[in-house]
Amino acid sequence: MKTLVLCNQKGGVGKSVVATLLAHHFAQRGRRVLAIDLDHQGNLSKPLRMSGRTTASAFTAAAVLTSHAPALPDKPFVLVPSDRALLSLERQPDLHTPFARNFRAFLARADAAFDVCVIDTNPNPDIRVIAALASADFVLSPIQLNQGAMDGVSGLLNHERVGLRKIRAVLNSKLSLIGLLPTMVEPADTVPEGELPADRPAVPPVDDQHWVGAGRLRVDPAPLVHIPANVTADSGIVTRHSGERDRVRCCAL
Ligand SMILES: Nc1ncnc2c1ncn2[C@@H]1O[C@H](COP(=O)(O)OP(=O)(O)OP(=O)(O)O)[C@@H](O)[C@H]1O
Ligand SMILES: [Mg+2]
Numbered sequence: 561m562k563t564l565v566l567c568n569q570k571g572g573v574g575k576s577v578v579a580t581l582l583a584h585h586f587a588q589r590g591r592r593v594l595a596i597d598l599d600h601q602g603n604l605s606k607p608l609r610m611s612g613r614t615t616a617s618a619f620t621a622a623a624v625l626t627s628h629a630p631a632l633p634d635k636p637f638v639l640v641p642s643d644r645a646l647l648s649l650e651r652q653p654d655l656h657t658p659f660a661r662n663f664r665a666f667l668a669r670a671d672a673a674f675d676v677c678v679i680d681t682n683p684n685p686d687i688r689v690i691a692a693l694a695s696a697d698f699v700l701s702p703i704q705l706n707q708g709a710m711d712g713v714s715g716l717l718n719h720e721r722v723g724l725r726k727i728r729a730v731l732n733s734k735l736s737l738i739g740l741l742p743t744m745v746e747p748a749d750t751v752p753e754g755e756l757p758a759d760r761p762a763v764p765p766v767d768d769q770h771w772v773g774a775g776r777l778r779v780d781p782a783p784l785v786h787i788p789a790n791v792t793a794d795s796g797i798v799t800r801h802s803g804e805r806d807r808v809r810c811c812a813l
Pocket of ligand 1 (some may be wrong): 570571572573574575576577578599601603681682683743744
């Protein structure tokens with residue numbers, strides 16, 4: 561099983577939408593998908609439940625961190641839904657290490673039953689995000705292409721607690737940053753009103769119903785934004801060009 565975490569400390573950048581689309585996309589391609597919603601807002605759980613395509617586990621995501629969660633349903637597309645108890649985990653610092661261990665052990669037990677695990681996270685840097693990053697293979701960061709969001713990229717990499725460099729150095733050397741995924745990019749001259757873009761979007765659609773809000777997502781040509789100097793191209797998605805301004809390109813999954 562390959563585990564992918566959607567993560568960005570910026571709120572409202574499209575983490576849950578991309579997680580939803582990717583979960584459907586992998587399932588439609590015949591992969592056995594485990595979706596875990598670590599955000600108490602439940603914005604991955606709601607659309608997956610409403611789709612009628614997933615089987616929800618009997619326990620919620622908080623239980624995965626706080627206990628030895630029981631077995632998952634023997635189904636090809638399973639959701640571990642969010643709950644409000646997720647909010648209380650950060651207030652129990654003495655238990656943070658067991659929380660992260662429980663989460664990793666849960667993923668290890670699920671390993672043989674699923675091909676892909678998609679994890680949606682909350683925007684605040686807390687133990688839920690740390691537990692997810694400490695156990696995952698890959699992280700993908702949706703980002704809106706505006707200057708404020710780009711300036712926040714250094715936090716994603718360098719935050720003292722949940723920065724990817726720190727996580728890789730201390731907790732999970734195998735964690736690989738797939739990259740930044742520009743979302744909600746809509747050049748006025750390329751997207752006719754009310755229509756989907758004609759060429760390939762960053763996240764493939766499942767069908768009309770599950771396109772969610774990403775139908776108007778468009779990445780090429782990307783707007784020009786300035787990339788802070790301490791953001792390197794080692795993620796493979798930020799390609800630098802000479803000159804004062806740089807072009808941001810989408811990564812291929
Ligand atoms: N590509 C898109 N096109 C249009 N709207 C979008 C797109 N992606 C996301 N949205 C909308 O932007 C809002 C924020 O998206 P989403 O909830 O996925 O962000 P988030 O990063 O998960 O937020 P949070 O940090 O609060 O969890 C939602 O209303 C969503 O429908
Ligand atoms: Mg979200």
